[in-house]
Amino acid sequence: MSSSADINEQAADWLLRLHEGSLEADELARFDAWKHADSQHTAALERMQNFVAQMQALRLQKAPVRAALSVGRRRTPRGKRSISALLLVIALALPLGLLVRSQAAVYWLADLRTAPAQWQTRTLADQSQISLAGNSAVDLHFDDQQRRVELLRGEILVDVAHDAQRPFIVATEQGEIRALGTRFLVKREDGSTLLTMLESRVAAHGVRSSATTEVAAGEQARISPDQVQTLGTVDTASVADAWQQRQLVVQDQPLTAVLDELAQQRAGYVHFDRAALAELRVSAVLPLDDSDRALQLIADALPVDVQRITPWLVRVSRR
Template identity: 55%
Template sequence: AALSAAFPRHGKARKNYVRALVLACSLGLPAMALLYSPYPQQWMADVHNGPGEWKTLRLADGSTLTLNGISAANLHFDSRQRRIELLQGEILVEVAHDGERPFVVQTAQGTLRALGTRFVVRREDDVTVLSMLESRVAAQSANGQQTLEVDAGSQARLSKDAVRLSGSIDTASINGAWRRHQLVVDNRPLPEVLDEIARHRSGRLQFDRAALASLKVSAVLPLDDTDRTLQMLAQTLPITLKTFTPWLMIVSPDTESKK
């Protein structure tokens, strides 16, 4: 009788253990996915915006900060400093004059000290891209070993141990693109363009970087309607678009296309 009474309790305990394990997995897997996604960092930032959003803020010193796409930044403003810590995405900064406090944009790859008024900073994985629209910025690598002054009309790329000029830019086109919510690209690899488009979409844009790396894009693309933008690319490049749900689109090479 004692043995018969024990086995049901053992079976019940085992069922409870299995239920607890299933519950832990059902909660743990989404938590892990959230941990490795960009959203926790974005939600905890001082300022942030979501896909497809454009946000302009007036800062405490009178400067203007504009964010686009999935972007996030922390603001450090007090009596001694004016510093923006860009965590992800892209910002347009118009700096108000202050002779006492320098204006700095900081990323994991280095610091950008404003010597002028207007510039764009974009995070790309392990690189920071600076596009200088007016005056100058002193760009310094994170290890402090290299500093370079970047003038208006120039673009620079910062890594943790280097700063280098990467070419010239059309400042009028970039200013117009920010006003009209557009993306201006000149001979950029398609995967980089898709990365920018993905920041302005609510769903996932999936593609094979290596398979599309040889395709280059030069265009002015609307960012307020990314479906239209992707269709424009598909009309001119040998790629196909497959939409499985409103939350998933796959971009693939079209090997039979004669575009």
């Protein structure tokens, strides 16, 4: 059974193609079959079409929306001008739905947060330093007994100041990492936390397990609620350099996974067909703070096209 996110993505793809007028008779038949195969499909289409109607009603009232639609009109042939409203709505509506399900309010209320493609470094009250990658958020809990950083979203680099009286803890939904003076990266992934040690050691454990695992400099581990799995070693100098340069370094990784990473650093939506791109793999060094350039580098190296439909919607398709 498809997830709500998958159904939204499929609905967006069908609506885009319908408004482009590019469907042949057999494709129209497949669309009709998809639409009637599940009541959730019809509901997703109706939600997006309702958003289109709402956005069109707001066109004359909201200056930012008018400006965005004007950009779409200038780039769209006369017979297809209405697509600008549709695409802007899809670009805004889909991420909004996903954000609501991932507790967007927690992100906006976080003690520290960064926008997509925005990096930030702060010195904390104990003189430790924390750097947030783009689209990241943390809550800080410092008192006389502990120093605790809760990673709510994204990735952080922490450089811990020594304090023998108060442990320094980084917590995620999956587990905790305890240090007394060290430097490491923590990244939230789907269902797990990725820990990369740059200096010294930490003790890590899952939220459903009291057994701790020591992870030393140059090692990487994945933390799940029930265990800490060591993944092997990394070149700490290269990892640190990539972080400082805001780069995504990938070696023979699935293109879909790379696109997911880049999508986290955009204010809008990256739309692509996972099945069509499933066989493509990437080896590259990509700029995380310039996703447009990263996508162009991918298009130059692989048989894919990158279509910038609006500033908020990019589509990547198999060439």
